[in-house]
Amino acid sequence: QKEVEQNSGPLSVPEGAIASLNCTYSDRVSQSFFWYRQYSGKSPELIMSIYSNGDKEDGRFTAQLNKASQYVSLLIRDSQPSDSATYLCAVNIMGGSQGNLIFGKGTKLSVKP
Amino acid sequence: GAGVSQSPSNKVTEKGKDVELRCDPISGHTALYWYRQSLGQGLEFLIYFQGNSAPDKSGLPSDRFSAERTGGSVSTLTIQRTQQEDSAVYLCAISGWGNYGYTFGSGTRLTVV
Numbered sequence: 349q350k351e352v353e354q355n356s357g358p359l360s361v362p363e364g365a366i367a368s369l370n371c372t373y374s375d376r377v378s379q380s381f382f383w384y385r386q387y388s389g390k391s392p393e394l395i396m397s398i399y400s401n402g403d404k405e406d407g408r409f410t411a412q413l414n415k416a417s418q419y420v421s422l423l424i425r426d427s428q429p430s431d432s433a434t435y436l437c438a439v440n441i442m443g444g445s446q447g448n449l450i451f452g453k454g455t456k457l458s459v460k461p
Numbered sequence: 462g463a464g465v466s467q468s469p470s471n472k473v474t475e476k477g478k479d480v481e482l483r484c485d486p487i488s489g490h491t492a493l494y495w496y497r498q499s500l501g502q503g504l505e506f507l508i509y510f511q512g513n514s515a516p517d518k519s520g521l522p523s524d525r526f527s528a529e530r531t532g533g534s535v536s537t538l539t540i541q542r543t544q545q546e547d548s549a550v551y552l553c554a555i556s557g558w559g560n561y562g563y564t565f566g567s568g569t570r571l572t573v574v
Contacts, residue, residue, distance in 0.1 A: 380560035391552055391565040392504075399560070436504070440560050446506040446520060447494050448556065449563060453503030 350375045352439050354452035362460050367424040369455050371437030374418070380440040381413055381420045386454065387433045396422060427459045464490075465566035467553050473572045477542055482569045484536040484553030494554040494563065495528055495538050504552070510536065543573045 351374045361367045369383075380399055384392035398404045398411040398420065410423040420439070424431055437452040464487040474480050486493060495507040506520040510530045521527070525543075530536040540547055550570050554563040 380562075382562045384562075391550075391568050394562045394564070397562055438562065446517065447492065447509040448560070451504045 350441050350450055352437055352450045352452040354435075354437050354455045356453060357456040358458050359455055360458045360460060361427050363427060363429060365427050365459075367427045367431065367457055367459070369422040369424075369435050369437075369457065370419060371421065371439075371452055372419045373437075373439040373450070375439065375441050375450075376415075376418065377442050378415075378439045379442075381411070382438040382449070383409075383411060383420075383422045384436040384438060384451075385433045386436060392436055424457075427457075429459050429461050432457055432459045464564050465553055465555055467551075467566035467569050469569060470567065471570045471572075473574060474543055476545060476573055479539065479541045480543055480571065482538040482540075482551050482571070484538070484566060486534060486536075486553070486555045486566075488534065490555035490557050492556045493530060493536050494556075495536070496552045496554065497549045498552060498568075499549045507538070507551075540571075543571075545573045547571060548573045 353372045383396040385395045386392045396411045398413045401413050401415055404411045408425045412421045434454040434456045436454045438449045440448050441450055466485040468483045492511040494509040497505045508518050508528045510516045525541045528538045550568045552568045553566040556563050
């Protein structure tokens with residue numbers, strides 16, 4: 349069974365620090381990777397996508413992908429209290445059931461002022 | 462989210478009653494998904510529709526749950542004889558051509574009393 353694993357947290361960081369969120373996946377042929385942010389009581393919102401090995405930066409967010417090790421991470425620089433949310437990792441799967449993406453259960457991030 | 466409208470936003474129903482949840486996506490999507498999220502939990506896949514293919518119903522928890530998509534667009538999730546354990550947020554998501562992730566609606570919060 350294809351899986352996406354995340355540490356459930358909570359991950360607590362002080363304001364201004366770097367938050368590092370990690371995700372591992374089991375399907376070696378996955379090609380597309382996504383990070384969603386979900387505020388309490390809201391629906392998931394796509395914040396980053398990455399398709400190639402290496403880093404992809406977007407403002408304070410950096411996604412990192414290592415296909416050989418089958419992990420993808422999200423770094424949040426200069427963390428703000430408004431970044432406090434649950435972050436879901438999603439990985440595309442080829443030819444599987446349940447659609448094209450498998451979601452991790454999410455890591456809850458808390459940024460303390 | 463933009464592009465996917467769900468109604469109602471909140472629904473309180475008595476145990477044993479039937480409920481219908483609606484998802485109205487923008488045109489041009491290729492696939493439509495239903496997920497369930499219980500309080501503090503991850504996304505639970507229910508069903509997805511892609512093109513004219515038979516829907517993947519592998520996530521439906523019981524035969525009380527059914528869904529249809531009319532005209533390749535609007536989808537309705539029906540829960541018959543609701544139970545208290547059906548209380549959750551029901552999320553609809555869509556995807557388009559290519560691996561660009563899903564866009565989620567704002568969800569329907571279902572409470573069975």
